Amino acid sequence: MMLNAWHLPVPPFVKQSKDQLLITLWLTGEDPPQRIMLRTEHDNEEMSVPMHKQRSQPQPGVTAWRAAIDLSSGQPRRRYSFKLLWHDRQRWFTPQGFSRMPPARLEQFAVDVPDIGPQWAADQIFYQIFPDRFARSLPREAEQDHVYYHHAAGQEIILRDWDEPVTAQAGGSTFYGGDLDGISEKLPYLKKLGVTALYLNPVFKAPSVHKYDTEDYRHVDPQFGGDGALLRLRHNTQQLGMRLVLDGVFNHSGDSHA
Known part of the structure; x- marks a missing residue:
């Protein structure tokens, strides 16, 4: 069975917790990656955040990976994509699916973080x-x-x-x-x-x-x-x-x- 991934910029894949935005990616299938990096931007500066494999499964046979984005500063719209890493290759996951090439800025996932006020x-x-x-x-x-x-x-x-x-x-x-x-x-x-x-x-x-x-x-x-x-x-x-x-x-x- 080929590798499949699920993510949308809405719950349960995206949740706000105080001054952090929790981003989750679901994977299922054969040959899972050894590591996953969340590529994000902070005030238009690219950053790579390691994602952590979760112990609990959201569904049988589904693995969840999670990382947090700091919301204490930066722009309200956050763009991000997923970089899946194996020992011998890498793939990018975006709204368009898997790709060998890094996505352009507007090809990434985007979420508007609401201003919750004081x-x-x-x-x-x-x-x-x-x-x-x-x-x-x-x-x-x-x-x-x-x-x-x-x-x-x-x-x-x-x-x-x-x-x-x-x-x-x-x-x-x-x-x-x-x-x-x-x-x-x-x-x-x-x-x-x-x-x-x-x-x-x-x-x-x-x-x-x-x-x-x-x-x-x-x-x-x-x-x-x-x-x-x-x-x-x-x-x-x-x-x-x-x-x-x-x-x-x-x-x-x-x-x-x-």
């Missing part, structure tokens, strides 16, 4: 805040109520009183004056609710109320209290043992971004 996030109780509509601090800086022309909307921004009801006509140019100091003032209330982490919609300088049209990534919008208000909010959340997460909009910007 471990602390899993246990948090998040509260998402749209800064303009959550809480308004007093007194206010004059710059917070400055009226300007919103180019994308083709009109000046509209400042509403805090107690005015929100209507369907309130678009991206309508402001109610919520700010970061207002959020700071409400932290005891949020803490009492059991909140352990805040997630804020964008806060950096932008002409719209939602701030997804960033104009300047280096400064907090004056309408929200500027850089100082964010520093105060960060200090206050730290004092209460709360996390603070900002919505970073880096895949696009507003038409006024320089």
Whole structure:
């Protein structure tokens, strides 16, 4: 019986264990190799990792070989292939099958390693805040109520009183004056609710109320209290043992971004 191999970049052949990716190859048939190397890439640098023959068989007559890829650094997409070694020859195993020649980069197996995020996030109780509509601090800086022309909307921004009801006509140019100091003032209330982490919609300088049209990534919008208000909010959340997460909009910007 000829040698057969099985592998796909999905479980049970690929499993993530903490900061490692476990890669398994199944073999069956006559004349098995003496050694198997896992050829992989780390930041586009080729590496060869020895695979280890497992004692347990996944199926009768099937031998499993396994190696681990370090995930603590490097690119999220990992490409790899298998190099089977005998005393007198070698073969490569890829999605195309066995080959005498090393595979090209795009001919190898590929797996996208998901970003599981920071471990602390899993246990948090998040509260998402749209800064303009959550809480308004007093007194206010004059710059917070400055009226300007919103180019994308083709009109000046509209400042509403805090107690005015929100209507369907309130678009991206309508402001109610919520700010970061207002959020700071409400932290005891949020803490009492059991909140352990805040997630804020964008806060950096932008002409719209939602701030997804960033104009300047280096400064907090004056309408929200500027850089100082964010520093105060960060200090206050730290004092209460709360996390603070900002919505970073880096895949696009507003038409006024320089």
